[in-house]
Every structure is written in structure tokens, then in C-alpha cells.
Amino acid sequence: ETGVTQSPTHLIKTRGQQVTLRCSSQSGHNTVSWYQQALGQGPQFIFQYYREEENGRGNFPPRFSGLQFPNYSSELNVNALELDDSALYLCASSLAGAKNIQYFGAGTRLSVL
Amino acid sequence: GQQLNQSPQSMFIQEGEDVSMNCTSSSIFNTWLWYKQDPGEGPVLLIALYKAGELTSNGRLTAQFGITRKDSFLNISASIPSDVGIYFCAGQRRGGADGLTFGKGTHLIIQP
Numbered sequence: 001e002t003g004v005t006q007s008p009t010h011l012i013k014t015r016g017q018q019v020t021l022r023c024s025s026q027s028g029h030n031t032v033s034w035y036q037q038a039l040g041q042g043p044q045f046i047f048q049y050y051r052e053e054e055n056g057r058g059n060f061p062p063r064f065s066g067l068q069f070p071n072y073s074s075e076l077n078v079n080a081l082e083l084d085d086s087a088l089y090l091c092a093s094s095l096a097g098a099k100n101i102q103y104f105g106a107g108t109r110l111s112v113l
Numbered sequence: 114g115q116q117l118n119q120s121p122q123s124m125f126i127q128e129g130e131d132v133s134m135n136c137t138s139s140s141i142f143n144t145w146l147w148y149k150q151d152p153g154e155g156p157v158l159l160i161a162l163y164k165a166g167e168l169t170s171n172g173r174l175t176a177q178f179g180i181t182r183k184d185s186f187l188n189i190s191a192s193i194p195s196d197v198g199i200y201f202c203a204g205q206r207r208g209g210a211d212g213l214t215f216g217k218g219t220h221l222i223i224q225p
Contacts, residue, residue, distance in 0.1 A: 002157070033212050042116055042201050043156070045212030056210030090155050092213075100205070101146070102213060104155035 003027060004093050004105035012111045013081050021076045021108045025093030032074040033102060034066060035090040043090055049074055050096055078110075086112045119202050119216025126192060127224055134200060134219040135186040142204030145178050145185040146213065150199045159200075160187070189221075197223050 003026035013019050025032050031050045035043035045058035049068035063079040072093070078085060088109050092102035118137045126132060136145070144163055148156035160171050162178035162185060169176055173190045185202055199220050203213040 002155070004155075035212070040217075042119075042203075042215030042217050043213070044116075045214070048210055048212055050210075056212060058212055092155075100144075101158065101161055103158060104148075106153070106155045 002103040002105065004091060004103055006089075006091050006105040006108050008108060009106070010109045010111075012113060014113050015081055015083060017081050018077065018079045019081060019110060021078075021089050021091075021110070023074045023076070023091030023093075023105060025072045025074070025091075026103055029093035029095050029103075030072050031094045031096045031100070032068055032072065033092045033094070034074070034076045035092065036060070036085075037088040037090055037107070039087070046076070081112045083112050086110060117202055117204060117214055117216040119219055121219060122217070123220040123222065125222045125224065128192060128194060130192055132189040132192055132196070132221060133186060134202075135184065136202030136204075136216050137184045138204055138214075139183070141182040141206075142214070143182070143207045144205040145176070146203040146205065147174075147176050147185070147187045148201045148203060150201060150218070156201055192221075192223055194223055194225065197221055 005024045007022045033048040034046040037043040048056040052068045065077045067075045088107040090107045092104045094102045147159045150156045160176040167178040175188045199218040201218045202216045
């Protein structure tokens, strides 16, 4: 049990729609990172939020955006959904510092039809 | 996106056998991590390595951070049925703002 919770657990959308996924970080953690995990692959880094600002981003288009709130919880928003966006979306929280070890939630399974 | 080279892709072993898997990269990482992921769950941290050459154990698991900082291995001794799952290596650069870079995973299957 990592203390990182994600909602919803499963979601079905159609192509072109928009989706919002939510994450509550582990108590005391001030940094949240989001990852996309396609079937049979390792997670791919989308972006990271620290102090409510995006401070790092992977190779994902601008239609992937996020927010971090004062209580360190976070949202991932994806606009104009495409079929290839179907994946497990993982949130990880960490405490900014020398070690910055990331602890993952169970993920949200998104299916785009 | 970039992924680390992790091998083997899958392993079929007998209960009680030792397991070895490794991960290589073309670039340097400051931290190497090993995670295990069970179906329907997120990755769970097993071992974190912070210094080149470091050898760290966690119960029956042992991992090492390569001297070149471009590789790492994970060993599991005397495997048991609950070791079944997918094992991922991950590298992190200093500061961590560019996230973790993962391998494609090693799928461990244990035959009783």
C-alpha cells in the first residue's frame, strides 16, 4: 500500500472526447508524476508537477495537460482523445530532494473506442 | 519514447531456482530502481540504488548499480510462487524532473 490513490479505476471514452484523471499523493509528498503504460510496455513519462507548476515533460503532445493543487493532489487532462491513448495511466508521488523515489498508484485503465 | 534495454523478456523457471535479469542503457543514470508490477496494480518499488558499484539486498532480492552507471542487474534467490509478475528496471537522472525511464519488463513465470 503506497498511499497513492487514483480515480476512476476504469474509464471508457470515444475518440475526440476529453478525459480527466485524478491522483491523491502519499502524505507528505510534494511532487507528482504521470506515466502512460501501453499494453506490454514499460511506463512512459508524461510530465511532473512540483509546487503547482509543471517542471518536467516527456515526449507527449500539448493535448496532455495537468494541474497540481495546494494539497499536492493532481489531475491529468487529455483532450481530443485518440485510439492510441488507450492505456493504463499511472500517477506517482515523491518528495523532492536528493533521492526523489517515486511511489505509484494502481492506475486508471482508459479505453478509447 | 526512450526505453531501457531489459532482458530477458520472459523467464519460465521452477520453484526454488535462482533468477537473474539485467538492464542496460546508452546513457548514464544517477539512480537505478527495480519495481514489480502485478496484474491490475501499479509498480511497487523493490530496491533503489544510488551509487555506482552499489550492491543492495532486500530479503531474497539483490541488485547492483553498474560501475559505468549505464547498467544494473537484479537477482532473486530461491524463487517462490508469489515472485510471479513483471519486473521493471528504471533509471533516473539527477533531480528527477525528467521522470523515470523504464525498461520493457521481464515477465517471470514460476512452475511449481
